[in-house]
Amino acid sequence: MNFNRRLFLGTGVAAATTLAAPNVFAAGHGKPRVVVVGGGAGGATAARYIAKDSKGAIDVTLIEPSRMYYTCFFSNLYLGGIKTIDDLGHSYGTMAAGGVNVVHDWAVDVDRDAKTVSLAGGGSVPYDKLILSPGIDFVDGAVEGWDLSSQNAMPHAYKGGSQTELLKSQIAAMPQGGTFAMVAPPNPYRCPPGPYERVSMVAHYLKANNPTAKIIVADPKPKFSKQGLFQEGWANHYDGMIDWIGDDFGGGNVSVDPDAMTVTIDGEVTKVDVCNVIPAMKAGRIAELAGVTDGNWAPVNAADMSTKADADVYVLGDASQQGDMPKSGFSANSQAKVCANAVRGALTGSKVFPAKFSNTCWSLIDTNDGVKVGATYEATDEKISKVDGFISQTGETAEMRKATYEESEGWYAGITADMFG
Amino acid sequence: MRSHFQLVLTLVASLAASAGWSETLGDPVKGAKVFKKCQSCHQVGEGAKNRVGPHLNGIFGSKAGSDPTAKYSKGLIRAGDDGLVWTHETLDAFIENPKALVSKTRMSFRGIKGADDRLDLLAYLRGFSDEPSNIPEAEPTAQGNYHNLDPAILAIVGDSEYGEYLASECMTCHQTSGANDGIPGINGWPTEDFVVAMHAYKQKLRPHPVMQMMAGRLSDEEIAALAAYFKDLE
Known part of the structure; x- marks a missing residue:
C-alpha cells in the first residue's frame, strides 16, 4: 500500500488527498510525528532532512497544495527570457522516495491544544512537532487601489508560478514604447534584491524586444539592496530606460487604478501598460491562524526556530521574525537544517549541534553580469545575529561577473537538489 | 639574465637593510637549481615559450590563468576569475601543494615541501618579473605560512557526525551527487587536501x-x- 501510494502521489493524479489523509492516521505506529506545512525552500528541506537523518524513526508528513513547485528565486530570469518556466518547476514526486509522506492539500487551521492540523479536503493530521513554512501573504490595503482581486490586472508575481507567467505575457504584449511600472514593497519583504533584479531582467527583455519602452519604479524606501551595483549596471546596460523614484521623491506616496491602468506617484498620474504591484508582506496565513504571529510575522527563537508562542511549533523562512537574516530561499533552507537537527534531537534524543546559518543572494543584471551579497549568522539569546559578510564590488571585471553568474546557476542546481532530493 | 639577478639582489639588499628580511628571502642562485624540477613543463627567461605549462616570465602580480595562449585547467581559470593573483604568498602556497590551492589543476606536480627551497625558487622566478607594476608593494616581504599548518591541526581526528550536520550547510551549493553545474562537487576529497x-x-x-x-x-x-x-x- 505504501509503495502504491508513493507511486500514486509521484505521478500527480488528482484526488490523492482523499486517499492520503486516512493513511496519515495509520502511519503513526507510536513513532513521533512531524508535520510540515509548506513545501518551499524551508519546508521541503526540513521534511527531507528529518526523514533522511532519522532513518525512519520519525514519521514526516509534508502538507503542500501544489503538485509542482515553481521557485520564486530565478523567476526574474524567466521574465528576462534567460530561463524557461520549465526550468523553474520541480515535482514533489522525489520526496516520497526520501521517506516523506506528501499530502497535497491546504492546511486550513491548527489546533495547538489538540496538536492537529486540519485540511481543506477534510480530516486532520496529528503532530508532535509542527513546522510551518508558509512563505508570505500580502498586507491588506498596503497599496491604495490594489487588493488581491486586482492581481490579474496588476500582478504581484511575487509567488512563483502562474503570477510569474501572467506578468511575462503582459510584458510581451506591451506596445512599442510602452511603460512598465513597478510598485516596490517596504521593508521587510521576501528577497531584498528581488524587485531590482526584476527591473534589470525586464529591461533586458525590453532592450531586445521593445527598446523605446520605459520602466518606472515607485519605491517607498530611500535606498535598497545592492543599490550601487544595480544602478551601475542600469547605467551600463540600460541607460535612460529606468526611472527609479525613491521615497525622497515621493515614491512611497503611490496609488493605483487597475481598471484605468494608471499609477499615481506623489500626485502625478501616469497611464501604464503593465503594472507590477508588490505590496507590503506578512507571514503566510496559516502562521496567523495557528496564533504564533505577533504583528505581521512569527517571532522565533534563534537556536532552533521554535516560535516564542509555542515550543512545539516552528516557523521557517520568510514568515519568521528571527533577526538579521534576509527573507530568502537560501535563508529558509539554512534555517530548515538547524530546525531539523533540533527537532530530531528533541524527538529521538539524537545529538543537537550549535546553530549555524548562512545566506547568499545572487542577482543577474544583464547576460553574464552577476552580483552577489552574503553573510553568516549565529544564534544569540535575542535573535539570529550576523557574524560576517561580503558584497560584490562596483567595477568588477566581466570575467568575475560571468563567474558569479555561473556560480548562481550552480547554487540553483544545488539548493533545488537539496530541497527535493 | 644577469640584469634580472641584479635587480633581485638589489631589492633583497635594500629590503634586508630596511626591514631585516634577509633571513626570510631566498637565494636566486640556489633557486635556479631548484627550478630544474620545473623545467620539463615550464620555461622562464629570454625567449621563454609556453610548453606543457605556461612560461613564467612576469608571473608575479599576474592573474591566475590569464595568458590566452597558454593551456590551463578549468579550475585554475576559475580561480583567476575569482580573484587569484600570483603573489609571493600565493605562489608559495601553490608550489608547496598545487592541488591544495587549486583543485583539479593540470599541474600534476606533488609540490616542494622544503620552505627554503621554495623561497630560493621564488627568488629566482622574481628575477623574471621585473616590471615594477607586476610587483605589488608588499612583495617580497609578504610570507605565506598557512601551509605550515601546525601538524596538530592536520592530526585532528574529525567527528564525522558533527561533519554531517555542518556539511548540510555546504549542500545548499555543493550537490550531494557530486555533480558540477557551476559549483564543483566536493565528495571524496582526501582529508589532508580538504583541511x-x-x-x-x-x-x-x-x-x-x-x-x-x-x-x-x-x-x-x-x-x-x-x-x-x-x-x-x-
Missing part, C-alpha cells in the same frame, strides 16, 4: 568570497569534522 584548502580559504589565500566567509568561522575541529565526513561521501 589545507579550507584553511587556505580561512586565511584568504584562496580567493573566493563565499568560501572565505564560510571557512572563516569554522574552527579547526569543525574543518576536521567536515573533512572526515566528505572523505567517505561518494
Whole structure:
C-alpha cells in the first residue's frame, strides 16, 4: 500500500488527498510525528532532512497544495527570457522516495491544544512537532487601489508560478514604447534584491524586444539592496530606460487604478501598460491562524526556530521574525537544517549541534553580469545575529561577473537538489 | 639574465637593510637549481615559450590563468576569475601543494615541501618579473605560512557526525551527487587536501568570497569534522 501510494502521489493524479489523509492516521505506529506545512525552500528541506537523518524513526508528513513547485528565486530570469518556466518547476514526486509522506492539500487551521492540523479536503493530521513554512501573504490595503482581486490586472508575481507567467505575457504584449511600472514593497519583504533584479531582467527583455519602452519604479524606501551595483549596471546596460523614484521623491506616496491602468506617484498620474504591484508582506496565513504571529510575522527563537508562542511549533523562512537574516530561499533552507537537527534531537534524543546559518543572494543584471551579497549568522539569546559578510564590488571585471553568474546557476542546481532530493 | 639577478639582489639588499628580511628571502642562485624540477613543463627567461605549462616570465602580480595562449585547467581559470593573483604568498602556497590551492589543476606536480627551497625558487622566478607594476608593494616581504599548518591541526581526528550536520550547510551549493553545474562537487576529497584548502580559504589565500566567509568561522575541529565526513561521501 505504501509503495502504491508513493507511486500514486509521484505521478500527480488528482484526488490523492482523499486517499492520503486516512493513511496519515495509520502511519503513526507510536513513532513521533512531524508535520510540515509548506513545501518551499524551508519546508521541503526540513521534511527531507528529518526523514533522511532519522532513518525512519520519525514519521514526516509534508502538507503542500501544489503538485509542482515553481521557485520564486530565478523567476526574474524567466521574465528576462534567460530561463524557461520549465526550468523553474520541480515535482514533489522525489520526496516520497526520501521517506516523506506528501499530502497535497491546504492546511486550513491548527489546533495547538489538540496538536492537529486540519485540511481543506477534510480530516486532520496529528503532530508532535509542527513546522510551518508558509512563505508570505500580502498586507491588506498596503497599496491604495490594489487588493488581491486586482492581481490579474496588476500582478504581484511575487509567488512563483502562474503570477510569474501572467506578468511575462503582459510584458510581451506591451506596445512599442510602452511603460512598465513597478510598485516596490517596504521593508521587510521576501528577497531584498528581488524587485531590482526584476527591473534589470525586464529591461533586458525590453532592450531586445521593445527598446523605446520605459520602466518606472515607485519605491517607498530611500535606498535598497545592492543599490550601487544595480544602478551601475542600469547605467551600463540600460541607460535612460529606468526611472527609479525613491521615497525622497515621493515614491512611497503611490496609488493605483487597475481598471484605468494608471499609477499615481506623489500626485502625478501616469497611464501604464503593465503594472507590477508588490505590496507590503506578512507571514503566510496559516502562521496567523495557528496564533504564533505577533504583528505581521512569527517571532522565533534563534537556536532552533521554535516560535516564542509555542515550543512545539516552528516557523521557517520568510514568515519568521528571527533577526538579521534576509527573507530568502537560501535563508529558509539554512534555517530548515538547524530546525531539523533540533527537532530530531528533541524527538529521538539524537545529538543537537550549535546553530549555524548562512545566506547568499545572487542577482543577474544583464547576460553574464552577476552580483552577489552574503553573510553568516549565529544564534544569540535575542535573535539570529550576523557574524560576517561580503558584497560584490562596483567595477568588477566581466570575467568575475560571468563567474558569479555561473556560480548562481550552480547554487540553483544545488539548493533545488537539496530541497527535493 | 644577469640584469634580472641584479635587480633581485638589489631589492633583497635594500629590503634586508630596511626591514631585516634577509633571513626570510631566498637565494636566486640556489633557486635556479631548484627550478630544474620545473623545467620539463615550464620555461622562464629570454625567449621563454609556453610548453606543457605556461612560461613564467612576469608571473608575479599576474592573474591566475590569464595568458590566452597558454593551456590551463578549468579550475585554475576559475580561480583567476575569482580573484587569484600570483603573489609571493600565493605562489608559495601553490608550489608547496598545487592541488591544495587549486583543485583539479593540470599541474600534476606533488609540490616542494622544503620552505627554503621554495623561497630560493621564488627568488629566482622574481628575477623574471621585473616590471615594477607586476610587483605589488608588499612583495617580497609578504610570507605565506598557512601551509605550515601546525601538524596538530592536520592530526585532528574529525567527528564525522558533527561533519554531517555542518556539511548540510555546504549542500545548499555543493550537490550531494557530486555533480558540477557551476559549483564543483566536493565528495571524496582526501582529508589532508580538504583541511589545507579550507584553511587556505580561512586565511584568504584562496580567493573566493563565499568560501572565505564560510571557512572563516569554522574552527579547526569543525574543518576536521567536515573533512572526515566528505572523505567517505561518494
